Amino acid sequence: MRRKIIAGNWKMNKTVSEALALIAEIKPKVTAEGAEVAVCPPYTALFPVGEALKGGPIRLGAQDVFWETSGAYTSQISPVMLTDLGVQYVIIGHSETRGRFGTPEEGVGAELLRVFGESDESVNKKAHAALAAGLSPIICVGEILSERQQGRTDAIVHAQTIRALTGLAPEDVASRVVFAYEPVWAIGTGEVCAADEADRVCGIVRSAVSELYDAAVAGSVRVQYGGSMKPDNAPDLLARPNIDGGLIGGASLKAADFLAIVAAAN
Numbered sequence: 001m002r003r004k005i006i007a008g009n010w011k012m013n014k015t016v017s018e019a020l021a022l023i024a025e026i027k028p029k030v031t032a033e034g035a036e037v038a039v040c041p042p043y044t045a046l047f048p049v050g051e052a053l054k055g056g057p058i059r060l061g062a063q064d065v066f067w068e069t070s071g072a073y074t075s076q077i078s079p080v081m082l083t084d085l086g087v088q089y090v091i092i093g094h095s096e097t098r099g100r101f102g103t104p105e106e107g108v109g110a111e112l113l114r115v116f117g118e119s120d121e122s123v124n125k126k127a128h129a130a131l132a133a134g135l136s137p138i139i140c141v142g143e144i145l146s147e148r149q150q151g152r153t154d155a156i157v158h159a160q161t162i163r164a165l166t167g168l169a170p171e172d173v174a175s176r177v178v179f180a181y182e183p184v185w186a187i188g189t190g191e192v193c194a195a196d197e198a199d200r201v202c203g204i205v206r207s208a209v210s211e212l213y214d215a216a217v218a219g220s221v222r223v224q225y226g227g228s229m230k231p232d233n234a235p236d237l238l239a240r241p242n243i244d245g246g247l248i249g250g251a252s253l254k255a256a257d258f259l260a261i262v263a264a265a266n
Contacts, residue, residue: 002222004035004238004265005178005245007061007138008252009091009226012042019045023052025255032057034266035245038089039252043077050086061089061138064097067125069133079133090130091247093123093164094140095184120163127164127177136176138247139164140226141205145185154204157181161208170213174220179205180247186227187249195233198225199240206242231260238265 014022019041030037040061041049050060066076082090098118123139130137141160143153165173181202183193193201202223210218225237226247237243245265251257 002220002244005038005222005224006035006248006258006262006265007038007040007089007091007178007180007224007245008248008258009063009094010039010041010252011063011096011249013253014041014045016045016048019049020052022253022255023049023058026258027053027056027058029259030056030058030262035262037262040089040091046082046085046087059088060086061091062087063091063094065090065092065126065130065135067122067129069129079129079135082135083133088136089138089178090126090135091180092126092130092137092139093118093120093160095142095144095182095187098123098140120160123160123164124166127168131168131172131176136178138178138180138224140180140182140247142182142184142227148183148185153183153201157201157204158208161205162212165209165212170217173209173213174217178222178224178245180224180226181205182226182247184227190228192228192230192233192237193225195236195240195243198227198237199242202240202242202244229261231257231264234261234264 038059038061040063053060062082065079065082066073069078069080097116099116127137141157143156147156186193205223206218209221222244223242224245224247225243229237229246229248230251246261248261
């Protein structure tokens with residue numbers, strides 16, 4: 001039985017004081033039973049949020065990581081820096097760092113976000129580095145609108161999954177890796193992938209894991225859905241057999257909305 005996991009991706013939102021105010025609302029209402037819960041604030045708030053989370057069940061996550069432990073890599077943050085702050089999860093390969101937005105119609109902010117250009121290869125290197133440092137990676141995969149319209153969703157998601165996992169030990173994948181299927185066209189647009197289709201594509205991720213390892217590993221790995229999950233659609237999405245939680249963007253910035261999604265996962 002896979003434990004559901006709800007992770008809030010705050011993106012570039014919340015000052016330290018705002019982050020602490022949000023945690024003060026969320027923390028008392030999250031219990032150790034039911035779904036696992038994590039929050040991923042911006043780097044500036046990682047330490048104070050981590051301190052505020054002490055003594056409670058909410059896990060601390062970061063939004064990205066570099067694959068080296070130290071060096072002349074201006075602007076980057078290393079895995080050991082994150083673990084030193086008490087970080088347990090790290091998001092890797094989010095579409096906003098991959099820059100996979102195609103045209104402006106295919107996702108909010110496409111004209112800006114295209115510049116980041118994360119590759120499948122760098123996602124794999126970051127996954128290796130995260131696991132070596134004791135972090136659990138949340139690896140994001142997903143197609144842009146034109147790829148879906150061309151019938152390429154399954155091939156894109158399958159390829160991203162295989163490339164992300166290359167060289168990873170099966171025991172790490174089974175127990176520590178989380179995937180998040182994020183249809184890029186649904187992120188920040190208010191659009192949501194129909195629950196049946198979201199479940200089917202999460203199954204593509206699981207099938208790729210089985211192909212690379214075996215059915216036991218595939219049956220253990222957790223696959224979240226990300227892409228405009230909100231309190232009204234969360235119960236339907238989270239009831240599907242291949243969807244093991246949610247990577248929550250906008251709804252994680254409001255305590256009531258985030259807690260309603262957590263409740264739907266319990």
